[in-house]
Amino acid sequence: MLPPVYGESKPFEREALSEEDEHLTLDLRLRVEDGIIADMRSLHLISFVIIIIISLLAKASKSDDGFCSAPSITESDEKTKPIYWKVTNPTLSPSHLQDLPGYTRSVYKRDHALITPESHVYSPLPDWTNTLGAYLITPAMGSHFVMFFAKMKEMSSSGLPPKDIERLVFVVEGAVTLTNTSSSSTKLTVDSYAYLPPNFYHSLDCVESATLVVFERRYEHLGSHTTELIVGSTDKQPLLETPGEVFELRKLLPVSLAYDFNIHIMDFQPGEFLNVKEVHYNQHGLLLLEGQGIYRLGDNWYPVQAGDVIWMAPFVPQWYGALGKNRSRYLLYKDVNRNPL
Numbered sequence: 001m002l003p004p005v006y007g008e009s010k011p012f013e014r015e016a017l018s019e020e021d022e023h024l025t026l027d028l029r030l031r032v033e034d035g036i037i038a039d040m041r042s043l044h045l046i047s048f049v050i051i052i053i054i055s056l057l058a059k060a061s062k063s064d065d066g067f068c069s070a071p072s073i074t075e076s077d078e079k080t081k082p083i084y085w086k087v088t089n090p091t092l093s094p095s096h097l098q099d100l101p102g103y104t105r106s107v108y109k110r111d112h113a114l115i116t117p118e119s120h121v122y123s124p125l126p127d128w129t130n131t132l133g134a135y136l137i138t139p140a141m142g143s144h145f146v147m148f149f150a151k152m153k154e155m156s157s158s159g160l161p162p163k164d165i166e167r168l169v170f171v172v173e174g175a176v177t178l179t180n181t182s183s184s185s186t187k188l189t190v191d192s193y194a195y196l197p198p199n200f201y202h203s204l205d206c207v208e209s210a211t212l213v214v215f216e217r218r219y220e221h222l223g224s225h226t227t228e229l230i231v232g233s234t235d236k237q238p239l240l241e242t243p244g245e246v247f248e249l250r251k252l253l254p255v256s257l258a259y260d261f262n263i264h265i266m267d268f269q270p271g272e273f274l275n276v277k278e279v280h281y282n283q284h285g286l287l288l289l290e291g292q293g294i295y296r297l298g299d300n301w302y303p304v305q306a307g308d309v310i311w312m313a314p315f316v317p318q319w320y321g322a323l324g325k326n327r328s329r330y331l332l333y334k335d336v337n338r339n340p341l
């Protein structure tokens, strides 16, 4: 059996061949061709196997149980979750970070703070029943207000704020029932809120569970103006003009002089950002309800996501740019209607 001959090629001079030689040449040519064909076949087989492997790898990296990708929440999952779900189930939740000793995205500086979920420290709220509170912003930071999460468990109820302190509660998860002296009761579900004037008797009662974000501050009287009980929900507030800006703005309280703060709800589509690089005398307590983006505070640029809380002291340069696939929505405390002197 003659092996296929791959000798070096000589200048080709065609000479007459005997019949036997002709047969031999044909045989050799077929053998060489067979050899090439055989190689071509194995090449096809190898490339076919490689394509299968690549497509399996690509599929695996896309699937949730893929060995190349962290479990991700698909867009359809997002759609089935209740509004503001990510505030209490953030992507970088404590369980994701607890195995990273000492790692946190939280920062505390002279004129701002970023408090991220893995840093929350809960303890029983004095005067509340069966409720844990995590204070995020207090006058110890230089603010004139407090901002805290209240995690209400089954059969829990609120305590009253101190004398002359006004309160705003916003429901981030679950539901509570608000009762006041007129013994009328109103159910507050996610995205609902209530403003309680200073020294206004009320109780927030929870049967199953609820997470509230609560703002409290000493009411600053102005002349004879007084505030009153307000109950509402974000989705029922009108969109306000925002000249020179692209974000959508709603306010949860009246803009009248009686109110010494307001709560802004601001929506940005991905890619939209604050036009004004703000520096102002007002203070902010911010909760990112939905989405993700970059918050500039002073000379620092922070990637932020739903569940993050930000303290902004007066005059801290501030700016936000929304990123990702879904809108950003944040809730923002802002003092208003009072002379800074």
Ligand SMILES: NC(=O)N[C@@H](O)C(=O)O
Pocket: 264, 266, 274, 278, 280, 282, 284, 318, 319, 332, 334
């Ligand atoms: N930081 C930020 O969004 N600020 C403005 O909304 C504002 O009204 O101060």
Ligand SMILES: [Mn+2]
Pocket: 278, 280, 284, 318
């Ligand atoms: Mn501002």
